[in-house]
Amino acid sequence: MKTRIEKSIDAAMDAAQKSPDRSAPPQLKSALTYAVKPGGARIRPTILLSVAMACGDDAPAMADAAAASLELIHCASLVHDDMPCFDDADFRRGKPTVHKAFSEELALLTGDSLIVLAFQTLTRAAAVDAVRAIKLLEILTRATGSPDGICAGQAWEGEPMIDIDAYHRAKTGALFIAATCMGAAAAGHEPEDWVEMGARIGQAFQIADDLADVLQTEETLGKPVGQDEVHGRPNAVTERGVEGAIKHLEDALESAITSIPSCPGEGALCELVRYTAEKLTPVTPTARVAIRA
Amino acid sequence: MKTRIEKSIDAAMDAAQKSPDRSAPPQLKSALTYAVKPGGARIRPTILLSVAMACGDDAPAMADAAAASLELIHCASLVHDDMPCFDDADFRRGKPTVHKAFSEELALLTGDSLIVLAFQTLTRAAAVDAVRAIKLLEILTRATGSPDGICAGQAWEGEPMIDIDAYHRAKTGALFIAATCMGAAAAGHEPEDWVEMGARIGQAFQIADDLADVLQTEETLGKPVGQDEVHGRPNAVTERGVEGAIKHLEDALESAITSIPSCPGEGALCELVRYTAEKLTPVTPTARVAIRA
Structure with missing residues (x-):
């Protein structure tokens, strides 16, 4: 899975680095790679490909393009969100943020270029299946822009x-x-059936993120902690306490599992959610035991 | 033409302001409108629609979506380019820039949202003709991103x-x-034949912009002048002098006219280029006479 994701991202990235006519400006080229590689847990494309596989994955090139495009949008959002006018973060994934390692100009352009590249990647995939590519573009533009997106x-x-x-x-x-919806659509399934599962995993992820922001150290997290308080953002731990937030997280994951539509790979998907849960919640089980002790 | 362009932009903008599920955050909504309306000369969508009409304009909804999406990308680029890390411009089109009127955060998000909206607009147009929508997405993603785009x-x-x-x-x-290429593609013509014309108009526009930066005042231009010198950017006037730059501009427009592919609306397009030339070069004819005098 990991190899498949990285290969699809690399293939997508190639298009932004050089064209038949010319190469990208050298610094932009470096910044693009820096922002995307080696990357974090790649949770979103992992979920996407898992759903595609659970739905039969009858057009793997389509699912690969979908996975890459989704991760590119995620990476773009991290680059822009880290900039001085937002989080003003110096570190991300344990290394300096793009605007720190390069410049604000390049961070802005890197984010912009990655957004464009994501949609370009799906456009290219129309060569495999135009109807599915359009469906994927519909889902991803909505998830990225306004009023429903990031x-x-x-x-x-x-x-x-x-x-x-x-x-x-x-x-x-x-x-x-x-x-979840792009995974289904890439495999020719109805995306609407997968909204609930994605929403519940997203909710769990948000709570896990809130917990990490409160409970972890900058060293273990690879980025600054305590940011919700600094920026006055809502945080599940502030609202419910640590125990309450963990309960809420467990409920969200349980709902994610019960919302999985009937499909050939249903069992494998339940496993994925449990695996994601572990990835998502570095506060569990060790820290959870410590908290409960 | 003007009415058609504004209507297509308004239709596209609606999608970013509200969805069946929810409205956009109020400030983002205002900033999006502020960045796009009332707009400047709308030169790019005017050229696009003129080419579409010269090619028969057999799918007007397609051409409208193309025109709107192109102008949205242009507006996005203005918002991001005006930000402090680039031009740090206080005024644009005679009013405060988006980051001045709202905030840097909102300027960044407005640009991002407009980029996404442009591609979403073309994706929606696939309902009219999926093959042409994909072709338009190919052209616009390439023109926006890296390594060939803005x-x-x-x-x-x-x-x-x-x-x-x-x-x-x-x-x-x-x-x-x-x-030019999107205008042709929207009307079902081969876009490749229209690259040269677009390139020459673009070149003319660049020289006109360089002339304006040197010869005009902030008052008449609606944005700061002398920016190329401040930012150490290449400028045709520095390279060739005022007379040389004007000659170069005239040559570029002449080449644009001779490069128009054979099509029903060839004559009307020549007129458009001449009209664009007037729009593009506020230094002509009055200032030109003054310079030559």
Whole structure:
């Protein structure tokens, strides 16, 4: 799975680095690679490919393009969100953020280029199946832009009156909903049936992220902690306490499992959710035991 | 033509402001409108629709979506290019830039959202004709991203060794090439035949922009002047002098006219190029006379 994801990302990245006519500006080329490789847990494309496989994965090139495009959007959002006008973060995935390693100019352009590259990757995949490519573009543009996507989610943070439901759904949920729906669509299944599963995984991820922000150290997390408090953002731990947040996380994962539509690979998908749960929640089981002790 | 363009932009914008599920964050919604309306000369969509009409315009909804998407990308690029890490411009089109009127956060997100909206607009148009929509997406993603698009063009400015040809072609040429090629593709014609015309108009536009930067005042231009010198950017006037730059501009427009492929609306297109020339070059004819006097 890991190899498949990295291969599809590399193939997509090639298109941004050089064309038949010319090469990218050298620094932009480096910054693009820096922003995307080696990458983090690749949770979103892993979910996407798992759903595609559970749905039969009858057009693997389509699923690969979908997985790469989704991860490129995620990477773009990290680059822009880390910039001084937002989180002003110095570190990400244990190394300096793009604007620190290169410059603000290059961070802005790297994010922009990655957004474009994601949609270009899906456009290219139309050679395999135009109808599915269009469906994937529909899902991913919606999950990225406004009013339902991560751009809107980020914008909610600056509003004097936050619509908490819209905020969480757009900020974190959108790309997880895209992950399950794109996995299904890439394999020719009806994406609508997979919205609920993506939404519940997204919710779990958000709570896990809130827990990590409160409970972990910058060293173990590879990025600054305590950011929700600094930026006055809603955090599940503040709202429910650690125990309450963990219970809420477990409920979300349970709902994710029960919402899996009937399909050949249903069992394998349940396993994936449990595996994701472990990945998502570095506070469990060790820290959880410590907290409960 | 003007009405048609504004209507198609408004239709596209609606999708970013509200969905069946929810409305956009109010400030983002305002910033999106602020960045796009009332707009400037709408030169790129005007060229696009003119080419589409010269090619028969047999699917007007397709051409409308193409025109709107191209202008949205142009607006996005203006919002991001005006930001403090690039031009740090306070005014654009005679009013405060988006980051000045709202905030840097909102300027960044507005640009991102407009990029996504452009591709979403073309994706929606697949309902009219999927093959043409995919072709339009191919052209516009290439013209926007890296290495051939405006992201790369902007990135060349920060390189210690600038590839001048790649820089101009990507920075200004890309969206003009997209204008002519998308116009043809929207009407079911072969876009490749229209690359040269777009490239020459783009070149003329670049020289006109260089002339304006040197010869005009902030008041008449609606944005700061003398920016090329401030940012150490190449400028045709520095390279060739005012007379030489004007001669070069006239040659580029002449080449644009001779490169028009044989099509029913060839004559009308020649008129458009001459009209564009007037729009493009506010230094002509009055200033030109003054300069020559």
